[in-house]
Amino acid sequence: MRLSRSFGKTLREAPADAEMISHQLLIRGNFIRPAGAGIYTFMPFGYRVIRKIWNILSEEMDAIGGQEMWMPNLHPSALWEATGRWNTVDVLFKLKTGANREYALSATHEEIVVDLALRETESYRDLPRMVYHISKKFRNEARARGGLMRLREFIMKDAYTLDTSEEALDEYYPHMIQAYYNIFERCGTPARAINADVGAMGGKSSHEFVVPHDQGEDTFIACANCDYAANVEAAVFVREGEKPEKLDELVKTATPDCKTIADVADFIGVPTSQTGKAVFYWWTPAGEEEKNGRFIFGLVRGDLDVNEVKLINAIGEGTIRPATDAEIIAAGGTPGYASPIGLDVAKSIDAPGVFVIADTSLEAGGNFVVGANDDGYHYTGANYPRDFAISQMADIAQADTGHQCAQCGGRIEARRAIEAGHCFKLGTRYSKAVNATYLDENGKPKLIFMGSYGIGLDRLMATIVEKHHDEYGIIWPDSVAPFQVHLMHIGKGDDVRKTADSLYDTLRKEGFDVLYDDREASPGVKFNDADLIGVPWRITVGGRSLKQGGVEVKRRSEKDRHLVPVEELIAHLT
């Protein structure tokens, strides 16, 4: 590629609204251009990187028996209605055409795959299978952000497994995990697999691949001592603390103007871990309207916070939002001083009364200070189960830095990360919905076990830039670089130009991807563009080096420059 003829130009300054480094450098380097919020064009350089990543993904998927295919992006509504997701996946872009034909733009492809599985799989002889494709996904994200980090239209590699049983799925799964490790390693963004929440994908369990990064959207927990790691939405930890030897008497105490846990603990003179924190939500079961939901009273030890995803998982499928003061009062609570003591506590989620869900931390401590359901008053010496009942005990508290690892007893810490990939054991979540079965050895129909495995190519490209850049620009790893060689001539002289021109031809004949800066620009401009674009090898043809008998060769990732005789150049690059 001759730079003088390339479409688009590098920019000296990034648009002011680009905040992440990858966003700035990819725009400045002429890799991407915005078309709207969360919508980008991949310019020729950017598309080359995408193709490199694409090839790595294909190779790794093929290596574990994957079959690449290409699925549609326009999905008839019936397919999504069949799995029950037409109305529950709120980021779905929907289109209506004609009288009542409706479509969804592909947000993901479980619906297509399970429909295919239903049609193409007849007996156990047709299993297992692994198929994948790399294509566009459309999700109406409430808020696109960070350049390529969170998009409304993006490119995803998604693979799907079809197995005869949970055991068969479990057996294959590690191969996929290993392929993912290989992919991220090859792309220069080593990632680690952590336990994660399955979210709206449903299914049994999932692993997220995360690349630690301060501006990542994910928070995960990692043990400093052992290999335990999990998304904060799934992370378990030890509730340190003991029930007291002697239970204090329950005493109602005036606590004026103590609206927060810190206020109360300070006023009474106890650590926050000796208080109980009450939080209130309105829960709406999946597929129901909000009015059919119910009030949820959450209770955790005062030094901990509720993790809402864990809370939802403990209650059942559905959504929650913070309860209003009116709802708290209607449930018999006093906002700011609410208490489980004296409430008519529901026996279960279907039973009348107030549903109180308590974190297991309430059993790691006692003589708690809790609200008294009376404005300006708390109880001291509150103990479970002596003084109050609950509906359900569950793990609903958020793990955080300093907590104790459940696996080894060491200390865990919370870190930010970019979610680079996600593997789901879906089980029969989708096959059951459409009755996708196969006949087993005995001729009996059985449900197909599915898995789905995704990697966003655009996000991965941005992540690579986040991890591989310096103050001057991108430093592409060889594996995904848009070109292998950035050739340029600088200074005056016919011999300089001629040498560069012939090198361009020679290198291409030898099979190299070459970006040739053949512009009549000043050296500074050319060097700066080379640093910005970030091609791994830079070859400079100049009068000075020619006089010394060669051309200058430099790795983008290294400081040193080498004078290499023209005839030895190919050998030097390989």
Next chain:
RNA sequence: CGGGGUGUGGCGCAGUUUGGUAGCGCGCGCCGUUCGGGACGGCGAGGUCAUCGGUUCAAGUCCGGUCACCCCGACCA
């Protein structure tokens, strides 16, 4: 969806407070000089000031609506 911010040549910005001929830097075109880390001089092209409406003799500037984009949060396959 809640909070905050910004919309002025391709990019970065000033001008809005106090209404009165739309400016600067970069980039772009032509000519000349220059040529190993974003060179210099000269000439030049390019803007219904996001949009719609209102106030006014007069609106980039004041008032109202709308839209777009960015950041924080909520949500997130």
